[in-house]
Amino acid sequence: MFQNNIVNLNEIVNIEFITTSVWTDCLVTKVKKQKALIGLRNKNTGFYVIHPLSNFIINGKWREREFNTQRKHANNIVKFLNFLLREGGEKVKSLSELDLVIGNRYLNSMVNEGLRRDTITDSARTLTAFYIWLSKQGLLPKVKEANIESKKQINNTNNKQYYESIFNPILPQRVSSNRRHLIPIKYIPLFLEICILYAHPIALGIYLQIFGGLRAGEVVNLKRTQFKKKLNSNDFLLNIKEQQFRTDLKDSSGASYVKKIRKQQVLQIKDWGNILFKDHVVFYKDKDINDTGALFINRDGLPMSGKSYSQYFYNVKEKFICFLRDYGTIEDKIVAADLRTSDWGTHIGRGTFTNLIAGEIDNPAELMFLRGDSDLLSSLPYLAKTERVRKRVEERLEHMHNEYIPELIRREKDFRKKVFK
Secondary structure, eight states, X not given: OOOTTSSOGGGOSSEEEEEEEEEEEOTTTOOEEEXXXXXXXXXXXXXXXXXXXXXXXXXXXXXXSOHHHHXXXXXXXXXXXHHHHHHBTTTBOSGGGOOHHHHHHHHHHHXXXXXXXXHHHHHHHHHHHHHHHHHHTTXXXXXXXXXXXXXXXXXXXXXXXXXXXXXXXXXXXXXXXOBOOOOOGGGXXXXXXXXXXXXXXXXXXHHHHHHHOOOHXXXXXXXXXXXXXXXXXXXXXXXXOOOXXXXXXXXXXXXXXXXXXXXEEEOOOTTHHHHHHHHHHHHSOOOOTTOOOBSSBOTTSSBOOHHHHHHHHHHHHHHHHHHHHHHSOHHHHHHHHHHHHSBOOTTHHHHHXXXXXXXXXXXXXXXXXXXXXXXXXGGGGGGGGHHHHHHHHHHHHHHIIIIIHHHHHHHHHHHHHHTOO
16 A cells, blocks of 8 residues: 655655645535545645545544544644654654654653643554554564554543553653633623623623533534524523534634534523523524524624634633723632633633532433533433522522622723723
C-alpha cells in the first residue's frame, strides 16, 4: 500500500504537514459528515495536497468517530511529522527509519516546550496507534514486532479503548487545573438577565445549557421543529442530532458538532424557558436562504456558527464579571476576581446544570439520564422522577427570582450609562 519513501524528509525545505478536512455525504443518514485529513502544504504558495497518510485517520482506528476526535489525532500526527521535517536530513530521512528512540525524543521535546502532562500523554497514545498502524503496513523495520504486538488495548475513564503506550518519555508533574466548571447558583438569574440585555441572540441557548446541559455545538445544531413539550411538567424535550448547517465553514472557522445523538430534557424553570423561546422565535425569523430551519441564526440570516456563539458568550462573560466587580457586595467582588482569573467558556453551562441537579438525584444513573449521557430507552424509569428535580431547582432559585432580578432592573439604566457605554 505504501512505499517506505512516501516522504523523503531530507529533501523538503518549504513544505509542512497540515490538518485539513473534507465533507462527505452519508448515504444512510443523508447527513453530511466532516472527515479529518492530513495534507502537505507549500509554505510559499499555500497550495496543499491530501497525503496518503490520511488513511491512518479515515480508514484506521478512528474512521467511525466524530470529526473532533479525528481532528485531534490528525493534529497530533501532523505535529510529529513536522518535528521529523525539522530533524530531517540529519537523523531521519523516511518513515522506514522511525524507531522508538525518535518517538521518545519527540515526546521529550514537548516536555521541554513546557506542555502539560495530559497533552503529552494524549500525543503518546496517538503516536502509539500510528506506529502500530505503520507496522501493519510493513513500514517500521527498525521496530521489533514484539514491541508492537505486546501492547494491549485498555479502557480509559470514558470506556474508550486505546493502546498501552510503547513510549516512556519523562513526563512533567501534574498541575492543578484553573478551569471553572460552574456558575454559583446565586448568580444564574443575573447571568441570564445580562445575556438578555447584551447577547440576546443566544439568551435561549444559555438557558438550554444551564437547565438542560446542552453543549454549545448542540445548541447551534438545533432546528425550530425540534422543540417539543412534555406533558404535565411543560419541560422541553429536544431531539439532539447532528445536522451541520454550515458546511461552508472549515473547522477553524467555527463549525460545531454534536457529541451525542439523544433525546434531551430541558427543565422548565419559572416559565423562563417558554418566555425565552417565544421571544426568540419572534425576534429571529427564519431567513436562511438554504431553508435549514436553524433555530439560531446570525445577523445575515444564516445559521449561527459555533464561533459566533462563543463570541456572544464571551461578551456576556465580560459584562457579568464587570457588573459584579463594580456593583456587587464584597462577596460579589471576590467572586468577580476569581472568575476573572479562571478559565471558563460555554461549557460552564453544562457544568452548572450538573451542579444544579446533582444534589437532587437518587443515584448516578439518574444523573446520567438528566445529562444525556445514557440512552433514553434505558433511562425511562427515571422520567417520573425528573418532576421532583425540577421543583427542587425552582425552590433553590425562588429568592433570586424575587429579589435579584428586580434589583437588576432597577439598576439597569445606571449600569448601562456608567459601565458599558
